[in-house]
Amino acid sequence: DIVMTQSPDSLAVSLGERATVNCKSSQNVLFDSNNKNYLAWYQQKRGQPPKLLIYWASIRESGVPDRFSGSGSGTDFTLTISSLQAEDVAVYYCQQYYSTPYSFGQGTKLEI
Amino acid sequence: EVQLVESGGGLVQPGGSLRLSCAASGFSFSRDAMHWVRQAPGKGLEYVSGITSNGGSTYYANSVKGRFSISRDNSKNTLYLQMGSLRAEDTAVYYCANSLAIGAHLKDWGQGALVTVSS
Numbered sequence: 412d413i414v415m416t417q418s419p420d421s422l423a424v425s426l427g428e429r430a431t432v433n434c435k436s437s438q439n440v441l442f443d444s445n446n447k448n449y450l451a452w453y454q455q456k457r458g459q460p461p462k463l464l465i466y467w468a469s470i471r472e473s474g475v476p477d478r479f480s481g482s483g484s485g486t487d488f489t490l491t492i493s494s495l496q497a498e499d500v501a502v503y504y505c506q507q508y509y510s511t512p513y514s515f516g517q518g519t520k521l522e523i
Numbered sequence: 524e525v526q527l528v529e530s531g532g533g534l535v536q537p538g539g540s541l542r543l544s545c546a547a548s549g550f551s552f553s554r555d556a557m558h559w560v561r562q563a564p565g566k567g568l569e570y571v572s573g574i575t576s577n578g579g580s581t582y583y584a585n586s587v588k589g590r591f592s593i594s595r596d597n598s599k600n601t602l603y604l605q606m607g608s609l610r611a612e613d614t615a616v617y618y619c620a621n622s623l624a625i626g627a628h629l630k631d632w633g634q635g636a637l638v639t640v641s642s
Contacts, residue, residue: 460635504567
């Protein structure tokens with residue numbers, strides 16, 4: 412099974428500053444035949460279900476603010492929030508869907 | 524509007540069984556793959572199980588293989604998770620989610636159903 416490891420476990424960033432969350436997979440999640448990385452990012456606010464932010468490693472879900480961006484390929488990925496807003500306080504998870512069973516990172520708690 | 528509504532959660536004794544349901548609306552249920560993801564209190568997300576759109580293939584985490592069974596009824600737009608031989612470590616909020624296919628991101632999520640395994 413693929414193991415996903417995020418860093419850091421928690422992060423404190425000032426309002427308006429950049430936040431960066433890293434995710435590393437134990438195996439390559441880039442499918443050569445379509446050149447897609449099978450990697451998504453989710454945001455979970457306290458008391459709420461997870462919400463899809465980014466898929467195929469860099470495609471922003473409809474309605475997600477453009478301050479959120481995803482990058483990386485193969486085994487190393489990054490979620491960047493360019494200018495942190497108060498409503499971005501949450502736990503962020505990466506997930507691979509390259510092979511079943513899908514797997515999530517342990518989560519990164521983002522605080523102000 | 525997409526809606527996924529889980530039900531069937533509750534308190535069950537160790538070794539017992541429980542069946543969760545997820546009622547879907549607002550999208551073409553029979554076209555989408557479906558999944559269960561759980562979250563133990565204060566912990567992260569754990570993928571539990573998935574099923575293809577026609578129910579022909581199913582997938583399980585090692586932690587639940589042989590004890591849990593996923594199924595769906597496309598005529599009722601409903602997903603199920605039959606849980607057996609329950610353990611304290613199965614205590615969690617169980618979310619259902621959809622994806623366009625197996626091998627696609629989880630797009631929409633329900634609010635979750637709490638399962639507590641305790642004597």
